[in-house]
Amino acid sequence: MTTTDQAATGRTVTTNIPARLDRLPWSRWHWTIVIGLGTVWILDGLEVTVVGNIAGRLSEPGSGLPITSGEVTGLAAALYVAGACSGALFWGRLTDKWGRKKLFMITLAVYLAATALTAVSFSTWWFFAFRFLTGFGIGGEYAAINSAIDELIPAQYRGRVDLMINGSFWLGAVGGSLLSIVALDTSVLPKDVGWRLTFALGAVLALVILLVRRHVPESPRWLLIHGRDEEAERIVTSIEERVTAENERPLAEPEGEITIHQRRSVSFMEIARTVFSDYRKRAVLGFSLFIGQAFLYNAITFGFGAILTKFYDVPTGNTGYYFAVIAIGNFMGPLLLGKLFDTVGRRVMISSTYLLSGLLLFGTAWLFEQGSLNAGTLTACWCAVLFFASAGASSAYLTVSEIFPMETRAMSIAFFYALGTAAGGISGPMLFADLTGTGKVADTALAFQIGATLMCLAGLVAAALAVRAERRSLEDVARPLTAAVAPASTSASAKTA
Numbered sequence: 435m436t437t438t439d440q441a442a443t444g445r446t447v448t449t450n451i452p453a454r455l456d457r458l459p460w461s462r463w464h465w466t467i468v469i470g471l472g473t474v475w476i477l478d479g480l481e482v483t484v485v486g487n488i489a490g491r492l493s494e495p496g497s498g499l500p501i502t503s504g505e506v507t508g509l510a511a512a513l514y515v516a517g518a519c520s521g522a523l524f525w526g527r528l529t530d531k532w533g534r535k536k537l538f539m540i541t542l543a544v545y546l547a548a549t550a551l552t553a554v555s556f557s558t559w560w561f562f563a564f565r566f567l568t569g570f571g572i573g574g575e576y577a578a579i580n581s582a583i584d585e586l587i588p589a590q591y592r593g594r595v596d597l598m599i600n601g602s603f604w605l606g607a608v609g610g611s612l613l614s615i616v617a618l619d620t621s622v623l624p625k626d627v628g629w630r631l632t633f634a635l636g637a638v639l640a641l642v643i644l645l646v647r648r649h650v651p652e653s654p655r656w657l658l659i660h661g662r663d664e665e666a667e668r669i670v671t672s673i674e675e676r677v678t679a680e681n682e683r684p685l686a687e688p689e690g691e692i693t694i695h696q697r698r699s700v701s702f703m704e705i706a707r708t709v710f711s712d713y714r715k716r717a718v719l720g721f722s723l724f725i726g727q728a729f730l731y732n733a734i735t736f737g738f739g740a741i742l743t744k745f746y747d748v749p750t751g752n753t754g755y756y757f758a759v760i761a762i763g764n765f766m767g768p769l770l771l772g773k774l775f776d777t778v779g780r781r782v783m784i785s786s787t788y789l790l791s792g793l794l795l796f797g798t799a800w801l802f803e804q805g806s807l808n809a810g811t812l813t814a815c816w817c818a819v820l821f822f823a824s825a826g827a828s829s830a831y832l833t834v835s836e837i838f839p840m841e842t843r844a845m846s847i848a849f850f851y852a853l854g855t856a857a858g859g860i861s862g863p864m865l866f867a868d869l870t871g872t873g874k875v876a877d878t879a880l881a882f883q884i885g886a887t888l889m890c891l892a893g894l895v896a897a898a899l900a901v902r903a904e905r906r907s908l909e910d911v912a913r914p915l916t917a918a919v920a921p922a923s924t925s926a927s928a929k930t931a
Contacts, residue, residue, distance in 0.1 A: 445696045446918060447663050451654050451670050452909050453688035456589040461677045464595075467586050470646040471579045472599035474542065477636055477643075478572050479606025481549070483757075484614055484636075485510065485565075488629045498626035501558050510565045517569025518576075519852040525574025526848025530841060531699055533660070534582035535652040537844075541578055542647065545571030546640040553633035573855075577848040580835040584843070585653040590905045593780065593832060594772035600828035601768030607761040611754045655840055655908070659916050661696040692909050693918040700841040700915060708842050708915065709849070716837045719899040720846070723830035724854030726788060726892025730795065730823055732862030733885025734760075734816055744873055746809035756813050763817035767824035775829060781900035784833065787826035788893030792886040794819045799882035803875055823889065830854070837901045840914040 458464075485506065493502050501510075521541070529537040548567035555561040580596070587595050613635065617628035651673075654666035678685055710717050738760070739753035748756070767787075775783045798815040801807050807815065831847070838846040869881040903911045 445661060445663075446693060447658060447696055448691055448693040449658060449663065449666075450688045450691045451658060451666055452692060452907055453690045454670050454674065455586065455654065456907050457686050457688050458588050458673070458677050459681060459685075460588070460591060461680050463673060463676050463680075464587065464591075466646070467583065467650055468595060468599065470643065470650045471538065471583055472595075472602060473643055474545075474572075474575050474579060474640075475599060475601075475603040476606035476609065477545070477639060478575075479603040479608075479761075480610040480613070480636055480639075481514075481568065481572070481606075483607045483610025483761075484632045485514070488614060488617075488632065492629060494625065496625045497629065499555055499558065499561060501561060505558065510562055513562055513566040514569040515855055517566040517571075518573035519569075519856050521570035521573030522577055522848040522852045522855070523573075524570075526577035526844045527702070529574075529578045529581055529844035529848075530705070533652050533656055534578055534585070534844075535650065537574065538578035538582060538650075539644070539647060541571050541574035542640055542644050543571075545575065546637050546644065549633050549640065550637035553630045553637065555630075573848075573851070576831070576851045577844040580831055580847050581656075581844040582650070582653055584832075584835045584908060585655045585840075586651075589907050590776060592836070593775035593829075593904060596832040596835070597768035597772035597775060597825060597828040600831045601765050601772075601824055604761045604764035604824065607764070608758050611758045611761070615754065659694060659696060659840060659914065663696070690907070692914075694914060694916040695918055697841075697916050704915070705842045705845050709838055709846055713838055713912070715899050716901065719837070719895060719901075720830070720834040720850045721853065722892040722895040723784070723788070723826075723833060724850050725857050726792075726889045727823065727827035727830055728854045728857040729862055730791065730819075730885040730889040731827070732866050733795070733881045734819065738816075741878060742809050742812075745875070745878075746812070748809050756809065759813055760816050760820060764820045764824040767821040768828045771822075771825040772828075775825075775832070776904050779902055779904045780829070780833070781896065781902055784826060784829045784900050785893045785897035787822045787829065788889050788896055791819050791821075791823035791826060792889035792893060794822065795882050795886035795889065799879040799886065802882065803879040805875070826889075826893075833900070833903075836903050836908055836911055839912045840908065841916065 488506070492499055492506050521544075525537055525541050545568060548564045548571055552561060552564040552568060555564065580600075583596060583599065584592060610632075613632055616622060617632045619628070622628070623631065651669045652665070654670050657663065657666035657669070674685060738757065742748040742753050742756060771783065771787065794815070798807075798812070798819060801815065802812065831851070834850045835843060835847050865884070866881045869877045872878075901911060909917070
């Protein structure tokens with residue numbers, strides 16, 4: 435129910451729509467949201483892995499593209515990262531201004547078109563240009579999708595769903611590894627066709643997701659703030675009718691209302707002041723989590739193939755199998771630990787996953803330096819580290835998407851994503867390439883120790899600053915800038931949190 439009064443500064447709306455969304459039981463409709471919005475991370479994992487695996491084939495004569503392996507893994511990868519960072523910031527601002535649905539349709543269309551055009555690359559500059567634009571679309575996806583998911587998923591499930599979705603990147607990584615094995619087999623496909631089909635498949639999958647997304651509604655929370663409360667009411671009523679019909683029993687009564695002064699837009703300066711002044715400690719938390727996970731992942735994954743071949747004589751063609759094992763470990767972490775972020779709580783789980791992964795990496799570095807590991811046991815150690823690190827890294831996205839006010843949500847996600855991606859994709863490789871490239875055991879162990887140190891420091895910051903957001907309404911975790919009064923708790927658990 436929504437009531438509206440006219441105020442001198444705009445329309446004043448009192449509504450229980452956030453409480454109605456948060457009290458919904460899990461349903462097929464929520465699975466539609468997860469599939470329509472969350473599966474794009476699989477495409478991201480597929481993209482990153484495929485490009486790394488096809489670098490050697492692209493550089494071969496007869497590939498149809500005059501490019502070197504170094505240009506694929508170096509300049510093209512850097513352009514993809516630059517596109518993702520700039521895309522996150524560009525689309526993130528528009529997501530807060532224009533709405534979640536409009537942007538998650540546009541950004542996926544950009545990704546689809548850029549990937550399809552990459553598949554028909556005829557020159558190096560064309561390949562580079564559309565790698566940048568592919569990243570530009572993916573970067574925008576992170577802001578639009580995480581905003582929409584958090585605002586549509588009930589509070590009691592928000593943590594586990596967010597972690598599972600962000601962790602699905604690694605399913606794409608596994609798929610990319612396996613796809614590359616088939617696509618690059620010249621007995622199956624010609625040398626100048628296989629790599630093109632890998633990109634074309636990404637475009638086909640994006641088209642399927644785009645068709646599913648047509649049925650995902652705009653965020654009612656965003657509509658409320660931007661003067662479209664009647665549309666928000668229609669959407670929520672429709673969702674309630676579907677969920678009630680599926681469960682064949684009445685829904686629980688919503689608890690709590692919020693009164694807001696509707697505004698068409700919020701200035702960039704107000705967003706910046708809110709995030710970096712009013713919520714300074716939360717900004718420090720977001721910064722720490724993203725930097726910690728970015729450097730840990732680069733300490734392990736940047737040059738992991740070179741480590742296996744250089745120190746353990748693993749054939750270059752076999753390193754993809756080790757990567758697939760690591761990727762599975764990455765996905766299992768968020769999948770199996772996700773529920774605990776909603777039950778045990780954010781502070782305990784975020785800090786413990788960061789600290790555990792850091793300590794395990796310290797142990798791995800020591801064993802590696804002592805010469806106690808072989809290719810199999812090193813991979814097993816990496817799996818253990820990344821099982822916890824992946825849950826922690828996914829919780830970084832969850833954290834920045836729920837601890838800042840509604841009006842700043844997409845831009846906050848975009849900023850911290852861009853920050854983490856830049857650190858991981860630019861400064862991380864610059865540091866770890868020098869260390870892992872020397873061929874010295876001590877230098878590679880030092881790379882592990884740097885990643886482990888930053889991860890542990892981030893865990894300590896989380897232990898001190900993490901927000902207890904589990905099972906709480908987003909409006910309770912961070913009061914909207916447009917709220918006229920402090921919001922009432924929208925669930926029984928929120929009253930005691």
